[in-house]
Amino acid sequence: MTSTTPPPSALPVVELVNAGFAYEDGPAVLSGVDFSVAEGRAVALLGRNGSGKTTLLRLLSGGLRCGSGSLLLDGAEVAYDRKGLTRLRTIVQLVTQDPDDQLFAASVAQDVSFGPMNLGLPEEEVRLRVAEALEALDITALADRPTHLLSYGQRKRAAIAGAVAMRPRVLIMDEPTAGLDPHGQERLLDALRRLRETGTTVLMATHDVDLALRWADEAAVLSPAGLRTGPVAELLGDDALLDAARLRRPWGTAVARLLRTRGLLPAGAPEPRTPEDLDAWMGARVETEAKESSASA
Template sequence: MTPPTPVVELVRASFAYEDGPAVLTDVGLAVPEGRAVALLGRNGGGKTTLLRLLSGGLRCGSGALLLDGAEVTYDRKGLTRLRTSVQLVVQDPDDQLFAASVAQDVSFGPMNLGLPEDEVRLRVTEALEALDITALADRPTHLLSYGQRKRAAIAGAVAMRPRVLIMDEPTAGLDPHGQERLLETLERLRAAGTTVVMATHDVDLALRWADEAAVLSPAGLRTGPAAGLLADDALLDAARLRRPWAVSVGRLLRSRGLLPEGAPGPRTAEELDALLDRVG
């Protein structure tokens, strides 16, 4: 069976900032529809650059960016086509929020598409509901907490109704409760058909949340199912990532005969408790 065409794809992409060394060389990354993809790697390894290439914020020095199999052009028409399908949420919400109120900020993208006023209002309402911040619609953005600003920034991207939502370290700076609320939100978006790509340093989060992983190391980009890729000790060492808690626990349980070979291990403490209750 022929695999489906990725929604968005980087093909042999390379990039270097002006007067600097290459940040990425000959990188390929395909984002299939309906999947959750975690991008991991060391600090300064090129994750943010890769996300900006994938969303059209930067242009490949060589190689190409494809949308539905067709090469993206960087004129107004091509970028509008890309940005109605792919949206990037940057790491610091203060780099993205600029309007006086939350609702005004969320409405900015749909208004720039030239949509009718009624359609803009509908999209703002839906995005605020999706991020559970309807009560903040009229709140000045400078009075929001950090977690609220994160959610408002994501709502602005969601209002564009993208097929692919790309986020750079969305859980950074959030407390555990805030992280859980964000993950619940992402699950609702995925259930509604949005493909999600997330850059993160949190290997435990990536293993728990993602279907696919993409790991940047000095040797290049490796992609594959998250469970297998994040159990590759040599790859994790090269990317300066620690072994996920769940991988270590799974290996320990198998060594003690408490988990069959090949069976998926617990990904959270709650799942470990439930497994031990069953075998105990």
Template sequence: MPGSAVVELVGAGFAYEDGPPVLSGVDFAVPEGRALAVLGRNGSGKTTLLRLLSGGLRCGSGRLRVDGRDVAYDRKGLTRLRTTVQLVVQDPDDQLFAASVGQDVSFGPMNLGLPEDEVRARVRDALEALDIAALEDRPTHLLSYGQRKRAAIAGAVAMRPRVLILDEPTAGLDPHGQERLLAALDGLRAAGTTVVMATHDVDLALRWADDAAVLTPDGPRTGPVAELLADAGLLDAARLRRPWAMSVARLLRARGLLGEGEPAPCTPEELDAWAAARGVRG
């Protein structure tokens, strides 16, 4: 994958207490400026990988590096890591704890000892980036599930990390909520944030990501997302299904309806629009 690595695991291994190894000998780099989807079935080690990258778990073997330097797990080293990499967990209720949205989003910057004006600016920018500025004074327990998801992400964004890692961010959201969240993530990417998303949704990964890391029993395979998701053997090894969009593209090309270099529809809505624009009838 192109781009220099912001954060990387080198020969990393990890096992939970009294359990078998979850990851072993893993080399894994997050390149700057790319949207990366981490794909794997439930139990494949996605969440463990993300927590190792963010410092929430410490490698049992191997090491974690930021900008080519090993991370020291002392106060200075972890502060450096957490101002570079932020993880947002799958369930927002595991992350939100303050009385109001604004208080929750301000927690991280305040802990960095930043001046009050800087904290306020970071909170405002983060809320605007996630399209929830109107919710700043809203009690967190009165938020909808989708609003809680975006508030949790805003708390991480307020730390102004170079890498934002999201564990199953669209899980539990309705289609409208998913689209709003993806639009917010597109805005963060445009502003220079490298975004990593763990998911088992191959269709989401195909339409959203530049690159993918597919977790298999033999370790992660990384590369351009379209290339990896076209590898039937790899998907079988990872126990992932084929992307819907690739099946549609293959069918349309076989019938001469889609040129070889022409981008294919990635969602049913895009397929309907594509068909309507060409007068294609079902």
């Protein structure tokens, strides 16, 4: 499959350095965390409930302030004053798990326009950004729809459109596919693909290991031992890490192991990440075997 996603940059856009955080009168949720998001990547953040995923996302987006360590933006420490946080939030946008936490205006277009208007942009620029964001999330037809009349999936996409209208370099989402039916998930993933093609870096917290394996370039897994990052297939193929994080094995990893055990998938060959990948692989194998049989006849 070909991709038009821009090549990644080695430099992190946003980065936590030795970061720690504890809620008032509570134990540490995160401690000594080093985590960076590089430009042009799709990153899946995984971990059990209570592992600190949402806290980590809020630290990256400035919604929470590090109790220890620091938050860097383009290599410079973020100042938690009005100027510093405004700059951070024009570059990094967070979409929360519940869209009703973010939707409040009378119509979809009004809601999506809120962020750009707060930047003091000219009216024509605001209209352009709203139109682009609605198109990117495939909800242009809903522009004048009252937000309280939207379906759950439509509300999810409207909330993301509000973040996209800010034209962030990094879009952070907390469980964006939770509560969506399979069709809604596909529409959302298609919208995220289009955003990545325009240069948006995406970080997604999810419990869905199959989604992570299919969608992400890299994974970050929170377990009691801390945060571990790396290529998504490598981390989701580590049984000890998955056990520690209380995550199940992805479907694609299990299938690849079975194929290799039976000698059907050569070492180093790409692993199927989806049923469609497996269908394509089997079709190609059947075709190759038919040609070999014909040649030897």
